[in-house]
Amino acid sequence: MARAKHVPRVFVAQDLAEGHTLTLPDDKRHHLATVLRLAPGDAVVLFNGDGAEYISTLVAADRKRAEARIDQRTTPRRESPLEITLLQAVARGDRMDFALGKAVELGVTAIQPVFTARGQVRLDGARLAKKHSHWQRVVESAAEQSGRLVCPTLAEASELSPLIESPPEADRLLMLAPEAIAGLSAQTPATRIALLVGPEAGLSNEEIEHAVTAGWQPLTLGPRVLRTETAGMAALAALQTVWGDLAG
Known part of the structure; x- marks a missing residue:
């Protein structure tokens, strides 16, 4: 049985909302497109510190640009009460x-x-x-x-x-x-x-x-x-x- 593909998580200091498409910073683009070799259609998870994470899909990923469409906002419980x-x-x-x-x-x-x-x-x-x-x-x-x-x-x-x-x-x-x-x-x-x-x-x-x-x-x-x-x-x-x- 094939293993589930790892979905990378990416921190971005930008406002995030369902349905929006955003351009990722160049260092994140490099990691996703060049290091991990992700392509349009691959999944990523974005978070910005607002207490949620955003399940997203890459719509562009190459040496010049990476864009992600935000599909769903979720709020898992992972932060400590301390x-x-x-x-x-x-x-x-x-x-x-x-x-x-x-x-x-x-x-x-x-x-x-x-x-x-x-x-x-x-x-x-x-x-x-x-x-x-x-x-x-x-x-x-x-x-x-x-x-x-x-x-x-x-x-x-x-x-x-x-x-x-x-x-x-x-x-x-x-x-x-x-x-x-x-x-x-x-x-x-x-x-x-x-x-x-x-x-x-x-x-x-x-x-x-x-x-x-x-x-x-x-x-x-x-x-x-x-x-x-x-x-x-x-x-x-x-x-x-x-x-x-x-x-x-």
Whole structure:
């Protein structure tokens, strides 16, 4: 028996409505027509973050243009009841890509890259702008692959200190710290969470003290020391299991 053909999902920052035909951005055209070799008549699923996805049909797909006709709007339940903003210390190369991609798969609402005292990556100007564009593609790709109905917002990378003092709106400010005593089981449930994940070498003592003074709660994930890209993934999975939608 033949396998059902994979239907690609595409994030577009455009208004979507049944019956409309839209021209897809060139990077999406390239992926669909050149990489996946789709042709007119093939199905695609579009989403733009409005909480729905749009079953569509390609009516044009070549080296110059891709157009999709929107056939049906659906609203599957795939988004977590938790609103999680991840403050992720900027890591080197693939480690940062991994951390961002897995965060999207695990349901974060927003991502704030941060530069920390012990972080080994420092970027500014054109290099930072180029890296941000790359991270945005990583986030979009992960949202497409994982069936998200929204594409998490990706903020411009910032120094950590001002964000400790003026954090994202949240009911609970959590900071991963290997030396912490309390784990997630000691916390009462919350629906709006800010989660701070430090760099490979960990947050500095000064950053931890500053955060605690500002109301951030240190959180341990157990007796083992995790890499920065693993720590965020483990914490998000734990949050979604005990307070979110991973428990079923």
